Amino acid sequence: MSTIYSRIEQGRTADAVVRQIEALILEGVLRDGDRLPGERELAARMNVSRPILRDALKALEGRGLLVSRQGGGTHVADVVGEVFTEPMRALIASHPKATADYLEYRREIEAVAAEMAARRATEADKALLADIIQRMEHAHATADFATEVEIDVEFHHAVGECAHNFVLLHTLRSCYRLLADGVFYNRARIYDLPGAREALLAQHSAIFRAIRDGDPAAARKASVDHIAYVEKASAQAERTGEWERVAGLRLRQRMEKNTQSARSRGRLAGTKRPAQAGS
Template sequence: MVSVDNLFEPIDHDTVVDSVTEQIEGLILAGVLKEGTKLPSERDISERMGVSRPKVREALKRLEDSNLITIRHGEGSFIAPLISAAMSPALINLISRNQTAFYDYLEYRRVQEGFAARLAAERATKLDLERLEAILENLRDAQARADDIASKKNDIAFHLAIVDASHNAMLIHMMSSIYELTQKGVFYNREFLRSIDGTGEQLLEQHEEIGRAIFSRNGAKAEEAAHRHIDFVETSFRLGQDQQRRELISSKLYALQRGEE
């Protein structure tokens, strides 16, 4: 559940239910409330906004009717699936098994992440930059400890933080969907990438380079650094897969020769 502090604003309009509804819709649109996020309780919302609980309940029901939230009795209210449903489980499974589709995924990320990095350099707030720096510090620590799980978690968090710092609602929701699938390993096998010698250090440096460009407010450099990062990922995957194929052929030849001895 998200913290209620500084999330909602007091309401002094005549149409109370409309105002409550519009505030929550605005937070969803801006990407502050992402799908799956648990909303604060009715009591917390009503106290923060300065309205009655029945009015909050009516607004939440309106949002549920609009398919923007789901209300689970005994559990609370949650932001409904917003983007992920655009891809069916069958299509996701097909894409995950298709090598060409994987490189299409990287091509899409290259364009969108370059755009996001440029916007972040231009629009990021002080809090956005502090969040990015904290994630970079986590990435440094994970690399030093050779912690692949923490590296993967903070890798995705870093890219998501850049998208959030773009303050572009469409980009935030589309890329949140992509990163959710990435986190589940549908597209992006970071463990395989890190198994290639030296990629861990290079990935960290590339993230640092993107961060430096954003911190210095240089949109062009941020976009270029983001493009280079995805280009490196694609090249590394191609080289790694070529090496795997060569090793497989070598193992078959060796097995055949052993059988003839």
Template structure:
């Protein structure tokens, strides 16, 4: 008969499953420090020996990492998503940039459509809160905060779509974007008119999500990333033209 004796679950197993779930859902993020052992055992209602057993199991499986004198951290499980050689190829070939944007257009459009249908009110409140922060950062001369919030905004939409595989895959893609593998976002955000347009596009995406309009959300994401692709194309042309403009200037100055 296909039945086994029911056994009470060890407390450490409950701790493991809870932390696994938080990592899987993207609530605990790579590099994030866990609370102290005392605080964690109190919050989870388990003894320290049970907690230590659970944390050791998670460390043995590469989900957590212990740093001497610093504590226990969520491991950088995204770091292995792309081999270093492939990252180098991404960084040195323009076609990878536009393929990346096309990929984001498809995946984030789907995520926005799903989020408009499936997001909870709390999910939508998170997206609204990030947009509010973007509005505040928009008034600053330095665009660094706004550029960071741009990534947070898009990842919040992916989180709200409640697809775990998509979440971790896109987090990995955004990490490469933050590191400037695909293109230098700071250049785009330094142009005032571009910043205005980008903020308007994020407002449009948010409005469609808050209205729970799946088609409108997907279309707003597509329009935004089409704009990003065109802005990058224009910037590349301008950069190439400037190279020749400098050559003409040097030639004329030397005559």
């Protein structure tokens, strides 16, 4: 059976188990919230005794890398965490310049990630990206909007993984958590813009092809072009949203005025006396 855990053939100690699980977390193979196999199964996969495994898991829990949930097994802890506290997130969301700064940051760091991925991506990395693009295309073709938006973030996560740089990987994961939470801009609103879904699919495909073909310059350019488009689209979506808000207020005001006028006409008609015949 295929497994991410390798057998420890020599020096079967708790430290050896700790080092292997640490590496899986550091390399991004094990992610926040991932559940480890049960004790019996994991001990067998790693070729260690259950007491040794227990000691290792206890040590990893003590360092905050794993958490045990009663009745729910052992999971990878939230090692990435929040970049900003909730008050800071609320503050950022209320200031438009924060969105511009966030996209500027993404433009630079994703360009580096895509360039490194084009140099370092393995065949397994390319197969993963190909699968993501295929699912993205299917979601696009079937108008599965919600899935298409979710796969957008998954794709950028995968590009970061293909760069094979620990610090870059976890920095990007933290960055994309803010993206997934919609702190800076509404991705759904961008996808609603005319032609946006087609443009975004083409941009993601261009990044993938450059990485697949091992072309660092093309990968960097495709990534920069993508964020430039997102910057422009987010500004347009914000303007469109503001236009819709103002238009809605105008419509509501006119409907209220029309209702008031109709009521006034009704009251006047009810109080008007009929004309008397003769003189």
